[in-house]
Amino acid sequence: MTPDTKIRCWRLQDQTQSLVLAADGDQLPEIVYWGPRLPDASDLSMLALAARPDVTGGILDAVPPLSICPEARRSFPGHPGLSLRDDTGAVLLPRFSFHDAKDADNELTLIYRDADLGLDYQAIFTLTPSSGMIVARATLESTRPIGVQWLAPPVFPAPQNSQEMIDFHGRWIGEFQVSRTPWAPGARLRDNPTGRTGHEHFPGLIVPCNGATNTQGQAYGFHYGWSGGHRMVAEELPDGRRQIQWGHASGSYREAATRFETAPLYAVFSDAGINGCATAFQRHLRDSVLKLPTPDRSRPVHYNCWEAVYFDHDHDTLCDIASRAAELGAERFVLDDGWFGQRNTDTTSLGDWTINHEKYPGGLMPLINHVHACGMTFGIWVEPEMVNPDSDLYRTHPDWILGDADQLLGRQQLALNVALPEVQAYLYDHLAALLSAHPIEYVKWDHNRVLPEPDHRQAMAVYALIDRLRANFPTVEFESCASGGGRIDFGILSRTHRVWLSDSNDPLERLRIQHEAALFLPMVVTGSHVGPRICHTSGRATDIRLRAWVAAQRHMGFEMDPRELTKDEAQVLREVTTWWKANRSWLQQADILRLDSDDPAMIAELQRAAEADRFVVFAGLSESSTQILPRPLRLCGLDPDAKYEIRLLNRDDAPALSRGTPLLKTDAATLSGQYLMHQGITLPWTFPQSIWVIEGTRL
Ligand code: DGJ
Numbered sequence: 001m002t003p004d005t006k007i008r009c010w011r012l013q014d015q016t017q018s019l020v021l022a023a024d025g026d027q028l029p030e031i032v033y034w035g036p037r038l039p040d041a042s043d044l045s046m047l048a049l050a051a052r053p054d055v056t057g058g059i060l061d062a063v064p065p066l067s068i069c070p071e072a073r074r075s076f077p078g079h080p081g082l083s084l085r086d087d088t089g090a091v092l093l094p095r096f097s098f099h100d101a102k103d104a105d106n107e108l109t110l111i112y113r114d115a116d117l118g119l120d121y122q123a124i125f126t127l128t129p130s131s132g133m134i135v136a137r138a139t140l141e142s143t144r145p146i147g148v149q150w151l152a153p154p155v156f157p158a159p160q161n162s163q164e165m166i167d168f169h170g171r172w173i174g175e176f177q178v179s180r181t182p183w184a185p186g187a188r189l190r191d192n193p194t195g196r197t198g199h200e201h202f203p204g205l206i207v208p209c210n211g212a213t214n215t216q217g218q219a220y221g222f223h224y225g226w227s228g229g230h231r232m233v234a235e236e237l238p239d240g241r242r243q244i245q246w247g248h249a250s251g252s253y254r255e256a257a258t259r260f261e262t263a264p265l266y267a268v269f270s271d272a273g274i275n276g277c278a279t280a281f282q283r284h285l286r287d288s289v290l291k292l293p294t295p296d297r298s299r300p301v302h303y304n305c306w307e308a309v310y311f312d313h314d315h316d317t318l319c320d321i322a323s324r325a326a327e328l329g330a331e332r333f334v335l336d337d338g339w340f341g342q343r344n345t346d347t348t349s350l351g352d353w354t355i356n357h358e359k360y361p362g363g364l365m366p367l368i369n370h371v372h373a374c375g376m377t378f379g380i381w382v383e384p385e386m387v388n389p390d391s392d393l394y395r396t397h398p399d400w401i402l403g404d405a406d407q408l409l410g411r412q413q414l415a416l417n418v419a420l421p422e423v424q425a426y427l428y429d430h431l432a433a434l435l436s437a438h439p440i441e442y443v444k445w446d447h448n449r450v451l452p453e454p455d456h457r458q459a460m461a462v463y464a465l466i467d468r469l470r471a472n473f474p475t476v477e478f479e480s481c482a483s484g485g486g487r488i489d490f491g492i493l494s495r496t497h498r499v500w501l502s503d504s505n506d507p508l509e510r511l512r513i514q515h516e517a518a519l520f521l522p523m524v525v526t527g528s529h530v531g532p533r534i535c536h537t538s539g540r541a542t543d544i545r546l547r548a549w550v551a552a553q554r555h556m557g558f559e560m561d562p563r564e565l566t567k568d569e570a571q572v573l574r575e576v577t578t579w580w581k582a583n584r585s586w587l588q589q590a591d592i593l594r595l596d597s598d599d600p601a602m603i604a605e606l607q608r609a610a611e612a613d614r615f616v617v618f619a620g621l622s623e624s625s626t627q628i629l630p631r632p633l634r635l636c637g638l639d640p641d642a643k644y645e646i647r648l649l650n651r652d653d654a655p656a657l658s659r660g661t662p663l664l665k666t667d668a669a670t671l672s673g674q675y676l677m678h679q680g681i682t683l684p685w686t687f688p689q690s691i692w693v694i695e696g697t698r699l
Contacts, residue, residue: 008098011035011109014129017269021068022048026098028067028112028121031157032400035218036271048125060253064304065587066241068110068123068154069138071095078237079187079245082121082140083150085600092146094119096661118143123154131284132276133269145256150231151247153265158183158234158242159220161210165234168202168516173504175199175485176516185240187235191500192249195229195415195451195458196482199488203230204520205244207483212273215593215636219270221277225289225490225518226263228252228459229451252456263470263491274519275636279591282522288512288588289494290525293475298379298584299524299575300331302443303559307505311338311345311560313359319370328570329577332557334379334444339364341391347412348615350386351393353430364438379442380434380475385462386448388415393426400426403452410449411483419461427465435473447482459491468496475644479527485513488521490573495651498527498555504532505559506538506551511620514553515603523607528552529559530573542689545568545653548576548665548689552619553605556580579649586614591637595619598631598680601688608637616649617681624688632680635696638673642698645670646681649693658684670699 009022018038023029032051053063064074071083073093078154084092095113106127120141127134136154192201203224212219224230229249236242246265270276303325322333341349366379387394396619402417416423436644480492481500488499502513528551586609595604603621648664662684
């Protein structure tokens with residue numbers, strides 16, 4: 001607190017940013033500054049005074065603060081930061097006063113109290129200087145049980161020098177679609193009732209300031225790390241101020257209680273374009289959220305058998321496929337859906353987690369032994385939270401489901417009420433038995449339907465189940481899959497190690513999905529597989545070169561039936577996989593920087609090593625360009641004064657219609673960072689639906 005007792009101030013800062021909170025007396029504080037680092041000698045209370053707004057006609061006689069928890073009781077002219085009722089259903093309107101503050105080691109805890117209502121509100125801010133990430137959480141404690149309709153983590157103001165906000169929607173095989181919404185008076189509300197993170201509502205928001213692009217300008221980014229469905233309110237108040245609130249989806253807190261807690265809100269400021277937000281999320285997830293069992297282990301090349309065999313499991317076929325996958329370079333074999341109960345279609349057996357002895361008369365060990373003999377580790381698919389009505393589990397325990405008995409099914413299945421102790425015990429026991437009895441090193445954990453209604457207890461119970469399994473099987477890695485990318489968030493990723501970004505293995509769809517997902521996800525968690533020649537979800541035939549390089553952009557794997565590969569295709573796949581293995585040690589630590597492509601047909605990114613001594617550019621031409629010649633591709637994130645040698649790795653892929661002599665078709669080029677970022681790379685002409693891969697080394 002400053003010597004000026006009328007204004008309390010706090011500051012969090014690292015080398016690049018300052019966040020300043022200030023409050024009049026005992027009132028809740030506002031974030032009065034968040035941006036580039038302020039001079040050390042800045043007088044924070046002066047800063048708060050200087051930002052005090054004027055008052056004019058037609059409004060109240062003072063401007064109600066846009067505090068970290070705006071209070072309806074104080075005439076706040078927008079969405080309040082919390083909404084409560086007592087056990088009779090009467091609305092509670094708290095009025096908090098300062099109680100205590102702890103400010104140490106980049107963590108600030110502010111405690112406010114409403115003694116009359118018996119409520120304690122805590123806001124906790126943590127800054128991680130290595131990523132620049134600010135994590136904000138709130139808790140609410142009450143002396144008697146109350147109901148919570150809404151509780152936001154600390155509320156952030158949004159910049160007024162911004163025209164639009166960017167958030168995300170999507171669908172199965174079409175994750176991470178971008179919505180750009182102009183700011184206007186009133187609120188943009190995203191309320192996700194699906195009970196899971198969802199394809200439809202990724203909990204992320206980017207607010208670019210005027211003029212910001214991927215590579216330049218200022219931007220703010222937010223992500224709510226919660227797997228149970230979120231609600232976002234981005235609101236411009238009648239007076240022009242803007243606020244951003246996050247929290248659990250409406251109706252998530254189902255019962256009266258004395259303690260409530262939000263999920264962490266991840267918030268970042270960037271002075272380096274939208275890429276600055278992206279790299280902060282990527283780094284923070286990789287270095288501070290993710291808990292890999294063996295962090296130094298290189299990410300293994302996957303083989304997943306789903307699109308090769310679906311439910312048709314046959315020992316000899318799977319062994320043949322495993323041998324071929326290993327020969328192509330796979331290091332982990334994942335046995336997908338179909339190994340248990342009577343699971344010959346997706347209509348049956350979820351919940352019956354016992355091995356199907358018709359398909360596996362000797363159990364799973366003969367297949368696992370074969371996989372090991374091929375030099376691969378073994379992984380397995382499960383979908384623990386679900387049950388089919390056609391299952392022994394449902395027939396025995398119809399009362400274990402979440403929601404009504406006559407609810408709509410999703411993929412012919414129901415969700416179990418995982419918060420019931422008996423369901424927890426059943427699932428833990430069956431999964432633990434599976435993991436104890438077999439050398440399983442990887443679990444692909446699926447979730448293929450939305451919940452009948454949001455219920456935060458379900459997400460908490462799933463977290464508890466995974467946490468217990470992880471504690472007792474600490475070497476096992478987990479993948480979060482939900483019909484592809486239906487459960488991707490930092491909450492699930494603090495207890496799992498990879499996401500199945502999308503069920504689309506179509507490289508053109510993937511190129512776009514991966515590009516957008518890189519706003520939040522690093523390579524190391526983002527599963528990407530080489531699919532069949534004719535994609536099973538788009539019907540499109542694509543060249544193996546495109547399929548292989550798009551998978552090599554992220555955590556690489558294969559998912560086609562390797563028996564369909566021609567000699568040429570197998571050879572290309574082997575070569576690209578060899579390249580990936582040779583480079584993965586630095587790619588795993590690299591920043592993914594999205595390039596501002598001047599050709600809308602080109603989706604391009606630069607992956608820059610942590611030491612900034614090397615990079616690789618993936619430039620995918622998704623469709624035909626409107627102009628004849630390729631537009632130069634401007635790079636970013638390089639040292640303008642350094643020299644780089646750049647080389648077109650796959651220059652032999654240039655088609656015969658590329659008739660000229662661009663240097664990169666035959667030679668490496670040595671160019672300054674300044675030139676590469678301002679003028680850009682002149683690429684050879686190529687076919688649509690193909691990709692260039694450019695390696696760069698700092699000299
Ligand atoms: C949906 C997943 O996204 C697929 O990869 C596959 O595992 C199927 N479920 C299996 O049912």
